[in-house]
Amino acid sequence: MKTTNVRLSLPLSAPRWWARMEKLLGALYQLYEREPARPAAPLPDTWHLQNRQVIRLNKASNASRLHVRRGAVWLTRTPADADVILRAGDKLDLEHGWPIIVQALQDSCVDLVH
Structure with missing residues (x-):
């Protein structure tokens, strides 16, 4: 039986591949560390x-908006002008x-935006 040595060639050697990955990761870290272009929106509670x-x-909670992310809630205000049911979204x-x-x-999961 005759044996043949077959050698697979990859487009990049392992050290070159790692060098490119390090360069790509460095560029991603630089993007991450940049200052935001505009002020970030206030984070909700x-x-x-x-x-x-x-x-x-x-009123002291300083909440300006209520957003229901999941579930459903019933809401009433004082004086009782109308009850409201809010669903997800x-x-x-x-x-x-x-x-x-x-x-x-x-x-439910509810966000209070300040």
């Missing part, structure tokens, strides 16, 4: 509410009617 859990928002501006009572109708 995230509340994870269990079914039927109630929270009370006072809904947003509500909090301009008046303090205090605001929020109750989870199921396990």
Whole structure:
């Protein structure tokens, strides 16, 4: 039986490949460390509410918007002008009617944006 040595050639040798990867990672780190082009939006306070859990928002909380990320919540304001039910994806501006009572109708995740 005749044996043949077969040699596979790769486009880049391992040291050259690592050198290119290091260059690419260096460029990514530089992008990460740059200052943002515009000021970042304020980060929301995230509340994870269990079914039927109630929270009370006072004007002192400085919340300007409520955003339901998951679940559903019932919301009422003072004076009671109307009850509101918000589902996942809904947003509500909090301009008046303090205090605001929020109750989870199921396990929910709510962002309060300041």
